[in-house]
Amino acid sequence: MTRTTKEKIIKAVFFVIAATSVIILGMIVISLFREAVPIFRVASIKDFIFGNEWYPTYDPPSFGIWPLIVGSLIVTLCSTVIAVPIGVLSAIYISELANPFLKEILKPIIELLAGLPSVVLGFFGMVVLAPWLQETFDLPTGLNIVNASLMLSLMAIPTISSISEDALYAVPQEFKEASYALGATKYETIVRVIVPAALSGISTAVILGMARAIGETMVVLMVAGGAAAIPDSLFDSVRPMPASIAAEMGETPFGSNHYHALFGIAVVLFFLTLAFNLVADYIANKYKQTGSATL
Numbered sequence: 001m002t003r004t005t006k007e008k009i010i011k012a013v014f015f016v017i018a019a020t021s022v023i024i025l026g027m028i029v030i031s032l033f034r035e036a037v038p039i040f041r042v043a044s045i046k047d048f049i050f051g052n053e054w055y056p057t058y059d060p061p062s063f064g065i066w067p068l069i070v071g072s073l074i075v076t077l078c079s080t081v082i083a084v085p086i087g088v089l090s091a092i093y094i095s096e097l098a099n100p101f102l103k104e105i106l107k108p109i110i111e112l113l114a115g116l117p118s119v120v121l122g123f124f125g126m127v128v129l130a131p132w133l134q135e136t137f138d139l140p141t142g143l144n145i146v147n148a149s150l151m152l153s154l155m156a157i158p159t160i161s162s163i164s165e166d167a168l169y170a171v172p173q174e175f176k177e178a179s180y181a182l183g184a185t186k187y188e189t190i191v192r193v194i195v196p197a198a199l200s201g202i203s204t205a206v207i208l209g210m211a212r213a214i215g216e217t218m219v220v221l222m223v224a225g226g227a228a229a230i231p232d233s234l235f236d237s238v239r240p241m242p243a244s245i246a247a248e249m250g251e252t253p254f255g256s257n258h259y260h261a262l263f264g265i266a267v268v269l270f271f272l273t274l275a276f277n278l279v280a281d282y283i284a285n286k287y288k289q290t291g292s293a294t295l
Helices: 003-041 045-050 066-097 100-113 118-136 145-169 173-181 186-197 199-214 218-223 241-251 257-286
Strands: none
Touching (some): 003 045, 045 066, 066 100, 066 145, 066 186, 066 199, 066 241, 066 257, 100 145, 118 145, 118 218, 173 186, 186 199, 218 241, 241 257
16 A cells, blocks of 8 residues: 555545534534524514523413523623633743743643533532632622632633643744843733733633633532522622523423523523634634734
């Protein structure tokens, strides 16, 4: 067998594997939309998305998922506010400031967080953090937005830190040497040269971290509180979309309006996650070269 033949076979195998992945993903998406369409014969798209009441088992039922959307977005936003500074600053420290010994220790530890099962984080938030929040702030319950945001931030930090570090590491060495040659300090080089040059990768890391948070199920199911209502404060309980699907799908009659409404929630969540990934891809492509670096 010639080398050319081997290369063609390998190329064909890779193509089959890639095509199979795309086909399977397409079938999942088609199935998702097929099961979601019937709910829009009962409730309009406007009422379904912007309705303020989620009572699918009442008579008559209400299928408004706006409180669930708000719950997902606010938990994601709060977790991002916590995770972004920690993730980006840890990436800067590991990439530019830490000595080789510390770098070899810190990088695996941060990446190890990504391997923690979400149910473990949820259990920690429910058993340890929730009672502490309840006692410290004199709350009716410690299962609330703050609890869920802290747990989700722990899940987003490894993604943000790892991708940001790769982006910082990819900055050409010539940029740093030119900055030092002009008399800039290490701090000035990091702030005015390295970070702006890696801004595309850092932005992508942040958006992918947000996408990870908004799609997480087990943590928000365990520690967000499960209240399908628009919150008045960060210490109120909420029910994000993934938690609603996980909590209700097992007890929902097959083929009922409630069943199709849960698939409708999944479609909305699909579009939100898709939007995050498209934005990340847009930023990565548009600013792929480098950001502006000024001394």
